Amino acid sequence: MKTITTAHTPQTVLDLDLMPPSRSPWSETWRLLRKNRMAFSGLVIFAIFFIIAVAGMLLTSGRKPVLDPAQVRLQEKLRPPMSVPIPETVVSGTAPILGRYLLGTDDLGRDVFARMLQGAWVSLTVGFVAVGISVLIGIVLGGLAGYFGQRAIRVGHILSWSLVVAAPILALAAKPLAALLAAAGALAGWAFYAWRRRRRGEPTPVLLRWLSWTAIGVDDLVMRAVDIMLCFPSFFLILTVVALLPPSLYTIMIVIGLTSWMGTTRLVRAEFLSLREQDFVAAARALGLSDLHIIFRHIMPNALAPVLVSATLGIASAMLTEAGLSFLGFGVPPPHATWGNILSDGKDFIFDAPWLTFAPGIVILIVLLAFNLFGEGLRDILNPKLRERN
Amino acid sequence: MIAFFGRSVVQKSITLFFVSVVSFLVIHLAPGQPSQIDPLNPKFTREVVERMRQQFHLDKPLHIQYLLFYRDLFTGKTVSWKDSRPVLGKIYERFLNSLPLFILGTLLTWTFSFPMGIRAAIQRNGPFDKSTTFLSYVLISVPGFFFAYVLIILVVTHLNVPVIDMQTFGVTSDSVMVLFMDRVWHLVLPSILGATGGIAVLSRYVRGQMLEIIGMDYVRTARAKGLSYDGVYYRHALRNALLPFVTMFGLMLPGLIGGSVIIESIFGWPGMGRMAYEAILARDYPVILTLNFITGVLVLAGTFISDLLYMVVDPRIRL
Numbered sequence: 104m105k106t107i108t109t110a111h112t113p114q115t116v117l118d119l120d121l122m123p124p125s126r127s128p129w130s131e132t133w134r135l136l137r138k139n140r141m142a143f144s145g146l147v148i149f150a151i152f153f154i155i156a157v158a159g160m161l162l163t164s165g166r167k168p169v170l171d172p173a174q175v176r177l178q179e180k181l182r183p184p185m186s187v188p189i190p191e192t193v194v195s196g197t198a199p200i201l202g203r204y205l206l207g208t209d210d211l212g213r214d215v216f217a218r219m220l221q222g223a224w225v226s227l228t229v230g231f232v233a234v235g236i237s238v239l240i241g242i243v244l245g246g247l248a249g250y251f252g253q254r255a256i257r258v259g260h261i262l263s264w265s266l267v268v269a270a271p272i273l274a275l276a277a278k279p280l281a282a283l284l285a286a287a288g289a290l291a292g293w294a295f296y297a298w299r300r301r302r303r304g305e306p307t308p309v310l311l312r313w314l315s316w317t318a319i320g321v322d323d324l325v326m327r328a329v330d331i332m333l334c335f336p337s338f339f340l341i342l343t344v345v346a347l348l349p350p351s352l353y354t355i356m357i358v359i360g361l362t363s364w365m366g367t368t369r370l371v372r373a374e375f376l377s378l379r380e381q382d383f384v385a386a387a388r389a390l391g392l393s394d395l396h397i398i399f400r401h402i403m404p405n406a407l408a409p410v411l412v413s414a415t416l417g418i419a420s421a422m423l424t425e426a427g428l429s430f431l432g433f434g435v436p437p438p439h440a441t442w443g444n445i446l447s448d449g450k451d452f453i454f455d456a457p458w459l460t461f462a463p464g465i466v467i468l469i470v471l472l473a474f475n476l477f478g479e480g481l482r483d484i485l486n487p488k489l490r491e492r493n
Numbered sequence: 494m495i496a497f498f499g500r501s502v503v504q505k506s507i508t509l510f511f512v513s514v515v516s517f518l519v520i521h522l523a524p525g526q527p528s529q530i531d532p533l534n535p536k537f538t539r540e541v542v543e544r545m546r547q548q549f550h551l552d553k554p555l556h557i558q559y560l561l562f563y564r565d566l567f568t569g570k571t572v573s574w575k576d577s578r579p580v581l582g583k584i585y586e587r588f589l590n591s592l593p594l595f596i597l598g599t600l601l602t603w604t605f606s607f608p609m610g611i612r613a614a615i616q617r618n619g620p621f622d623k624s625t626t627f628l629s630y631v632l633i634s635v636p637g638f639f640f641a642y643v644l645i646i647l648v649v650t651h652l653n654v655p656v657i658d659m660q661t662f663g664v665t666s667d668s669v670m671v672l673f674m675d676r677v678w679h680l681v682l683p684s685i686l687g688a689t690g691g692i693a694v695l696s697r698y699v700r701g702q703m704l705e706i707i708g709m710d711y712v713r714t715a716r717a718k719g720l721s722y723d724g725v726y727y728r729h730a731l732r733n734a735l736l737p738f739v740t741m742f743g744l745m746l747p748g749l750i751g752g753s754v755i756i757e758s759i760f761g762w763p764g765m766g767r768m769a770y771e772a773i774l775a776r777d778y779p780v781i782l783t784l785n786f787i788t789g790v791l792v793l794a795g796t797f798i799s800d801l802l803y804m805v806v807d808p809r810i811r812l
Contacts, residue, residue, distance in 0.1 A: 327508065336785075339785070342769075343773050423636055427637075427755055460639065467639065468634055468636065471636070472634040475634050
C-alpha cells in the first residue's frame with residue numbers, strides 16, 4: 104500500500120488506494136457519455152451520418168459519379184424501393200448500385216438513394232457552416248460585451264469608424280471628393296487618438312472635448328443589437344432574405360448563420376461576466392498578461408462548455424431550417440438534391456409513391472433526433488451540479 | 494415603477510426604430526427591383542414601370558422612401574403593391590383566419606404539457622418520465638412538413654375526411670352542424686401540428702421547474718409533517734413551480750401574428766404565415782415591412798408585459 108507520510112507525524116495522511124482514480128476532464132466526459140445511453144446513441148448516429156455524408160459527397164460528385172443523382176430514366180419513374188430496373192431500358196453504365204433502386208425512384212426516374220446521399224452532404228455543410236458562423240459571431244460579440252463591457256464607446260470613436268466605413272463606400276459610388284474627405288477625417292481621428300495616447304493625463308482642449316463624451320457602453324451596444332435581432336421573426340426573416348437574393352447554398356448558410364447568433368452571444372457574455380471576477384483571472388492580470396492572452400488562454404476554455412451544447416442543438420435547428428426552405432422551393436437550386444426538396448417534389452405523389460415523402464422525412468427525423476439527444480446529454484454531462492457521484 | 498415604465502418605453506422605442514431601419518434596408522438593398530418582377534409580361538411597358546416607380550416612390554432616395562413609408566404606415570394609408578388594397582385591412586382579414594388556429598394550438602399545448610411535465614417530475618426516472626422525455630425529443634426533431642403529410646395520409650385514407658383549406662370546397666348543407674363539423678375537421682390537423690413543438694418544449698420546462706421545487710426544503714418539511722403526496726405536490730410545490738409560466742402569457746403575444754409559413758402553405762390555410770409567404774414571392778414590400786414592424790411591436794410589448802406580470806406574481810422582484 105502506497106502512503107504519503109509526513110516526517111513529523113508518522114500517521115497516514117492520504118491513502119492513494121482509497122482515493123478515486125484521477126482522470127483527465129476528457130476521459131471523465133467520455134466515461135459519463137458512455138453511461139448516458141440516449142446521448143451516446145445520438146453520438147453514434149451522428150458519426151454514422153457524418154461518414155455517410157462524406158461518402159455520399161464522394162460517390163455523387165465528379166464528372167462520372169458512381170451514383171448519379173441527376174440521371175433521368177423516364178421509363179423507370181416512381182418505382183418502389185428495392186425494385187430491380189427493367190433490363191431492356193437501362194442504358195449501360197447508368198444502372199443503380201447493387202442492381203436495385205434501394206429507395207425507389209422519383210417522378211423523373213432518378214435514383215432516390217443517390218439523391219438522398221447528395222442531400223446528406225448539403226444538410227451536413229449547412230448545419231456546420233451556419234452554426235460555425237453564428238458561434239464565431241457569438242463568441243466575438245459575447246466576449247467583447249462580457250470582458251470589455253464597462254468600457255465606453257465615445258463620440259469620437261463612432262465618428263472616426265463611420266468615416267472609415269464611409270470612405271470605401273463613397274469611393275465605390277464614384278464620389279472621389281467625398282471619399283477623400285471621409286478618408287482625411289478618419290485619418291484625423293486616428294491622429295487625434297494617437298496624440299491622446301502619447302500625452303495621457305493632459306486635459307483635452309475645450310474645443311475637442313465633445314469627442315470624448317460617452318455615447319454608449321460596449322455591453323449596452325452588443326445587448327441592444329441582440330434585442331433588435333430578437334425582434335425579427337427568424338424564419339420569416341431568413342425566408343425574405345433568401346427569396347430576395349440569388350439562390351445558392353452559400354447564401355443559405357450565411358443567412359442562417361447571421362440570424363442565429365443571439366443565443367450564443369448571451370451565453371458567452373454571461374460566462375465571461377462571471378469568470379472575469381474569478382481569482383485565476385485576477386492572478387493572470389497581476390502577472391501582466393495581455394487581454395488577448397487572458398481571454399483566449401484562460402477565460403475561453405472555461406466558457407466553452409455551454410457554447411458547445413448550444414452549437415450542437417443549433418446544428419439541428421439549422422438543418423431543419425434548410426430543409427424547410429428547400430421544401431418551400433427556396434435554397435439550393437433544383438438539379439441539386441436536398442432532403443427538403445426531395446420531400447417537396449414527392450408531395451404530389453404522397454398516395455402513389457409514399458417513399459418519396461417517408462425516406463427524406465424519416466432520415467431528417469433520425470438525424471435531428473441524434474443531434475438533440477446528444478446536445479441535451481452533453482448539457483447534463485458538462486454540468487457539474489447535475490453530476491452524480493461515480 | 495414609473496421610472497421603470499418610462500425607461501422601458503424609451504428603450505423599446507429606440508429598439509423599434511432600429512428594427513424598422515434594419516428591415517427596410519434588408520429589403521431595399523437586396524438585388525432586383527419590384528418593378529422588374531416579370532420582365533416577360535408584355536403589359537409591363539417602359540411607361541407602366543415608370544409610372545409604378547413614381548406611384549410607389551421608388552424613384553426617390555432611400556431615406557425619403559423610408560420616411561414616406563412609415564408616415565403612410567402610421568396614418569394607415571399603406572397599400573399593397575399587388576392589389577392596391579390597404580395593408581392593415583388585409584392583415585386584419587388574415588389575422589382573423591389565423592386566430593382560431595392560434596387559440597386551439599395554444600389550448601392544446603397548455604392542456605397537454607402541464608399534466609405531462611408534472612407527472613414526469615413526480616415519477617422522476619420512472620417509465621413515464623423516460624418515455625415522455627424520448628417522446629418530447631421526437632416531437633422537437635420531427636420536421637413539421639413531414640409530420641403534416643403523415644397525418645394527412647392517415648386522416649384522409651382512414652377517416653375519409655378532407656382537410657385542405659378552411660372548409661371543404663363547395664360544401665353546402667342546411668344543417669349548421671355539418672358546416673360546423675366541417676370547419677372543426679379542417680382546423681384540427683393544423684392546430685395539432687402547431688402544438689407539437691410547443692408541447693414538447695413546454696412539458697420539459699414544466700418538468701424542470703417542478704423538479705427544482707420538489708427538491709426544496711419546505712417540500713420536504715411538508716412531507717415530514719405527514720401530508721399526503723397529493724397535498725404536497727399540488728398545493729405546495731405546483732403553485733411555486735407555476736410562477737415562471739405566468740410570464741409566458743406575455744411571450745405568447747408575438748405568436749398571434751406569427752402563423753407558421755410551412756404548415757399554412759401545406760394546408761392551404763389563408764392565414765398570416767401564408768400571406769407573408771405570398772408577399773415575399775410577389776415582392777410586396779409594404780406587406781412584408783408592415784408584418785415585420787407589427788411583429789417587432791408585439792415582441793417588445795410581450796417582454797414588457799411579462800416583466801410586469803413577473804413583478805406582480807413575485808414580490809421579491811422589484812424593478
